Amino acid sequence: MIIYGTALLAACHLLGLFLGDLLGSLIGVKSNVGGVGIAMLLLIFARLYLHKRGLLPQETEQGVAFWGAMYIPVVVAMAATQNVVAALRGGPVAVLGALGAVLVCGCVIALLNRGGSQQAWQPEAETPQDPLA
Structure with missing residues (x-):
């Protein structure tokens, strides 16, 4: 189902935000450092891993592809809030x-x-x- 692709994105997004906050605190910045970028990289790696193992149905891959296409608008929206x-x-x-x-x-x-x-x-x-x- 396409919704599973969105659920995969949500999990990657939450993990990316956590890792971005952790990275920010490690370098002494009180901000998220690269959370959205980390999330999108996690999404790419998760898609490749699941696809290679045959665990990614076509409908789920369509959901992941949709959010992959939305990468640039998400980054622009995040940059606009700075x-x-x-x-x-x-x-x-x-x-x-x-x-x-x-x-x-x-x-x-x-x-x-x-x-x-x-x-x-x-x-x-x-x-x-x-x-x-």
């Missing part, structure tokens, strides 16, 4: 970190675009083998 004003008041480190991340990503994208071939990849056509040759 206190940006406090981060900017905290010093220029947040601004420099954000600008650095944008510049690095832009450079990597530019390198990938220049390094790729201009023609679309097409598989090689199979040539029939001459059995007499």
Whole structure:
């Protein structure tokens, strides 16, 4: 059933939030550090594990696939709840970190675009083998 995929997500989400809080306390931050990301990684690993063992019915996999597609909107929603004003008041480190991340990503994208071939990849056509040759 599709609802089992949602239940698997809920279990991964709760475990991810717990691990994110634990990680935050270990590094001395009074906040959840990467709980949503940890939850989505747990969901991916759980899906792969269950699929490999044949324990994941098609309907459940559809529920997991739905939440996997929702990953980006969930991350955007979580990021929107962060206190940006406090981060900017905290010093220029947040601004420099954000600008650095944008510049690095832009450079990597530019390198990938220049390094790729201009023609679309097409598989090689199979040539029939001459059995007499």
